[in-house]
Amino acid sequence: MNISAVVVSFNSEKFLKENFDSLFRQTVAFKEVIVVDNASSDDSQAVMDMFPMLKKTVLPVNVGYAAAANLGIRQADSDLVLVANSDIFLADDFNRRVLEFFSGHPQTGLLSPLILRFDRETIDSAGQLCSRALYPREAGFNQKLARTCFGEREVFSVCGAATVFSRNALEKLKIDNEYYDEDFFMFWEDFDIGWRAKLLGLKTFFAPAAVVYHFRSATLTKTWWSRFFLALARPAPLRFHLVKNRYLTLIKNFRLAQFWWALPFVIGKDFLWVGALTIRSPKIIIAMVRSRNIFKRALKKRAKIKKHE
Numbered sequence: 001m002n003i004s005a006v007v008v009s010f011n012s013e014k015f016l017k018e019n020f021d022s023l024f025r026q027t028v029a030f031k032e033v034i035v036v037d038n039a040s041s042d043d044s045q046a047v048m049d050m051f052p053m054l055k056k057t058v059l060p061v062n063v064g065y066a067a068a069a070n071l072g073i074r075q076a077d078s079d080l081v082l083v084a085n086s087d088i089f090l091a092d093d094f095n096r097r098v099l100e101f102f103s104g105h106p107q108t109g110l111l112s113p114l115i116l117r118f119d120r121e122t123i124d125s126a127g128q129l130c131s132r133a134l135y136p137r138e139a140g141f142n143q144k145l146a147r148t149c150f151g152e153r154e155v156f157s158v159c160g161a162a163t164v165f166s167r168n169a170l171e172k173l174k175i176d177n178e179y180y181d182e183d184f185f186m187f188w189e190d191f192d193i194g195w196r197a198k199l200l201g202l203k204t205f206f207a208p209a210a211v212v213y214h215f216r217s218a219t220l221t222k223t224w225w226s227r228f229f230l231a232l233a234r235p236a237p238l239r240f241h242l243v244k245n246r247y248l249t250l251i252k253n254f255r256l257a258q259f260w261w262a263l264p265f266v267i268g269k270d271f272l273w274v275g276a277l278t279i280r281s282p283k284i285i286i287a288m289v290r291s292r293n294i295f296k297r298a299l300k301k302r303a304k305i306k307k308h309e
Helices: 013-024 044-049 065-075 094-104 167-173 189-199 224-233 236-253 256-280 283-290 292-308
Strands: 003-009 033-037 055-058 080-085 088-090 108-117 123-125 128-130 136-138 162-166 203-214
Touching: 003 013, 003 065, 003 094, 013 033, 013 044, 013 088, 033 044, 033 065, 044 055, 055 065, 065 080, 065 189, 080 094, 080 167, 094 108, 094 162, 094 203, 108 167, 108 189, 128 189, 162 167, 162 203, 167 189, 189 203, 189 236, 236 256, 236 283, 236 292, 256 283
Parallel strands: 003 033, 003 080, 033 055, 108 203
Antiparallel strands: 080 162, 088 203, 108 123, 108 162, 128 136
């Protein structure tokens, strides 16, 4: 097997050199390293120019994380594809560990590595879980690695900071020539694709031997309440994507027969979380109404997913 890397970048100048250094320092080399830049306005281009072996796509406008990732995936010609944020770097043996895992677990469709903070001590994600209210929850979030013990196991979904897909899984996940749902723009696209994978019978595993280091400044806060207020502090357009994508995810993936028991938790949390976001910025409601065509597309995508369940 071989593996390619797809990095999505936006105004990430301060992270890119370390990111690319780690990609090209692997003990088992990537077949290719692809970077898709979402119209950065900083000096990201100058850093990319330092690495002539990169396959670069510099977009004239910001098309969002999902669409940029899809552009990179379509360029990749390999058995496995790592899709990653630009604010990560890999342990030197990451590729070797990933290839060993897929060789030993050929049923794997998606792989979520062990993601640590830059301090190399704090867990950012040990795979993504599904909360009782059907929200994504990062296993081990903010816990010290030395005090935890996470072994190889199947998980609900993947953390979008770094995900490895098999080519077979990508082709099964594709809807209307999209891997990630481009209507999401950003936020929730990792939980959505992981949930879809589960519906389609694909296996998602957590592999602790494959290690990634992630900055994730926006979620360094330690409590649910602090992350809740962080969401409230985001600019209105980002709060809109948070709300929109919550319901796009549910429209496409929620199955009453499987999750009927979650309805009280969904209603309760959404009353608090979505209610607070929309009260903070009532224009979100207007934007949601204007996005009705996006929700109509989600219903059509739901029907296509159900055909293959």
